[in-house]
Amino acid sequence: MMSASAGQRGCTVGIAGFGTVGQAVARILSTGTHPGLRLTHVCNRNIARKKVDWVAPDVVWTESFDDLLDSPVDVVVELIGGLSPAREWIERALMAGKSVVTANKQVIAHAGPQLMTQAGQQGRHLLFEAAVAGGIPIVRALRDGVSGDRLYRIQGILNGTCNYILTRMEREQVSFAHALAEAQRLGYAEADPTADVDGFDAQAKLAILIGVGLGCAVRVEDIPQRSIASIAAVDFLYATRLGCVIRQVARAELVPETGGIRAAVSPALVPDTSALGRVEGSQNIVVVDGEYGGETAFSGFGAGGEPTAVAVVSDLLGIARRTPVMVDAAYQMAGEPQPVTREFTAPHYIRFMVADRPGIIAGLADVFSRHGVNVDAVLQEPGWSKAELPFVMTLDECSSGAVTAALADIDGFDFHVRPPFWLPMLTRGKKRA
Ligand SMILES: NC(=O)c1ccc[n+]([C@@H]2O[C@H](COP(=O)([O-])OP(=O)(O)OC[C@H]3O[C@@H](n4cnc5c(N)ncnc54)[C@H](OP(=O)(O)O)[C@@H]3O)[C@@H](O)[C@H]2O)c1
Numbered sequence: 001m002m003s004a005s006a007g008q009r010g011c012t013v014g015i016a017g018f019g020t021v022g023q024a025v026a027r028i029l030s031t032g033t034h035p036g037l038r039l040t041h042v043c044n045r046n047i048a049r050k051k052v053d054w055v056a057p058d059v060v061w062t063e064s065f066d067d068l069l070d071s072p073v074d075v076v077v078e079l080i081g082g083l084s085p086a087r088e089w090i091e092r093a094l095m096a097g098k099s100v101v102t103a104n105k106q107v108i109a110h111a112g113p114q115l116m117t118q119a120g121q122q123g124r125h126l127l128f129e130a131a132v133a134g135g136i137p138i139v140r141a142l143r144d145g146v147s148g149d150r151l152y153r154i155q156g157i158l159n160g161t162c163n164y165i166l167t168r169m170e171r172e173q174v175s176f177a178h179a180l181a182e183a184q185r186l187g188y189a190e191a192d193p194t195a196d197v198d199g200f201d202a203q204a205k206l207a208i209l210i211g212v213g214l215g216c217a218v219r220v221e222d223i224p225q226r227s228i229a230s231i232a233a234v235d236f237l238y239a240t241r242l243g244c245v246i247r248q249v250a251r252a253e254l255v256p257e258t259g260g261i262r263a264a265v266s267p268a269l270v271p272d273t274s275a276l277g278r279v280e281g282s283q284n285i286v287v288v289d290g291e292y293g294g295e296t297a298f299s300g301f302g303a304g305g306e307p308t309a310v311a312v313v314s315d316l317l318g319i320a321r322r323t324p325v326m327v328d329a330a331y332q333m334a335g336e337p338q339p340v341t342r343e344f345t346a347p348h349y350i351r352f353m354v355a356d357r358p359g360i361i362a363g364l365a366d367v368f369s370r371h372g373v374n375v376d377a378v379l380q381e382p383g384w385s386k387a388e389l390p391f392v393m394t395l396d397e398c399s400s401g402a403v404t405a406a407l408a409d410i411d412g413f414d415f416h417v418r419p420p421f422w423l424p425m426l427t428r429g430k431k432r433a
Pocket residue numbers: 016017018019020021022043044045046079080081082085103104105130131134302303304305308
């Protein structure tokens with residue numbers, strides 16, 4: 001919301017955090033494409049090294065966030081990242097009567113409902129389109145575009161780094177370590193890739209999508225996440241035989257029986273012709289299922305300075321158009337965190353790496369049968385050493401709990417050269433009855 005005088009002079013913007021996204025936002029605001037938006041302040045630590053000559057000469061460069069709060073800027077754009085001090089800065093900006101636009105998934109995933117409530121009480125906007133899937137306008141799509149439906153499932157590829165690594169492994173038949181090193185060299189992966197490859201980045205984004213799309217609050221840390229680091233090159237060979245590719249998939253669905261949520265971030269086999277399977281390189285996708293509208297997919301660049309800046313600037317334009325302050329109703333109603341059910345039911349893929357000897361398959365089938373799990377198929381490519389032989393079993397639809405319980409027993413066999421590795425096979429999800 002802006003004052004009447006603010007409406008006449010355009011919407012003034014202060015950027016906190018002049019890094020990859022902050023600079024890309026400043027570039028768009030400096031082109032004159034959006035005359036209703038005016039960059040007036042840039043705040044960053046050690047500001048002297050950040051100054052550039054392509055912004056308007058009257059832009060104030062400062063190291064003090066208080067300078068933004070004490071200034072007449074209408075909107076503070078928080079782009080420093082991380083939980084602290086970003087959360088406090090957002091709270092202070094709202095208290096000072098500023099609207100806030102942020103790209104910060106961690107702050108919104110951990111404190112979204114509280115901050116949204118605070119923004120509503122202050123009569124100010126808090127928009128965060130860039131926090132999930134970068135340039136894909138998924139928050140707006142969920143809040144407005146498909147809000148006429150009753151969504152019951154959200155699935156997505158939300159981490160471009162993982163998708164880049166997995167598609168390189170698939171195409172070049174290289175190891176995870178090789179693909180990761182290449183991604184780091186090209187700037188697609190951080191020096192410390194943990195947040196991406198172990199699923200924490202997608203976990204935070206999924207928590208936001210659950211809040212906005214399914215209207216349910218969850219604790220970020222309650223969403224189980226599995227790393228993609230244990231995937232071997234041979235898994236892509238077998239995935240191809242099964243008509244699938246491997247993707248890091250973030251998924252959540254309503255559990256009608258309990259009114260709660262089932263959610264996970266994990267690598268999974270998806271059909272190569274599916275919407276998830278067709279997403280290549282650093283692209284992202286979000287696929288939603290609704291009771292009336294069926295499946296709808298949204299895809300595009302999930303990261304990168306410019307696509308993310310587009311999402312930030314679109315939020316700024318929403319504020320500049322003086323749309324009424326819209327507290328995200330679904331997010332605000334999300335209320336107390338719901339328990340997260342970790343178990344999904346799906347067919348499963350299990351890859352074994354064994355020192356070959358007679359009776360292995362029979363022994364494994366016996367264990368699965370004792371756990372009530374039916375083996376669907378056994379796949380074994382020729383030409384591998386018998387001392388380190390990979391083969392795959394696929395299992396009929398069963399719970400992930402049954403698979404892990406069976407694998408705990410299977411662990412006791414002495415023929416393993418490497419621990420068995422399992423993945424769910426996300427064939428087309430069932431339409432809710
Ligand atoms: N990059 C993307 O593709 C992308 C996509 C979607 C969302 N996001 C989100 O956008 C936000 C910004 O990401 P980014 O990639 O632009 O990060 P970045 O390049 O690291 O930029 C962050 C900027 O904030 C400054 N900063 C950090 N902490 C500060 C503090 N305490 N006080 C003052 N300045 C501080 C940094 O200064 P120094 O130079 O001194 O470190 C840096 O200039 C994050 O929340 C991120 O998750 C990024």
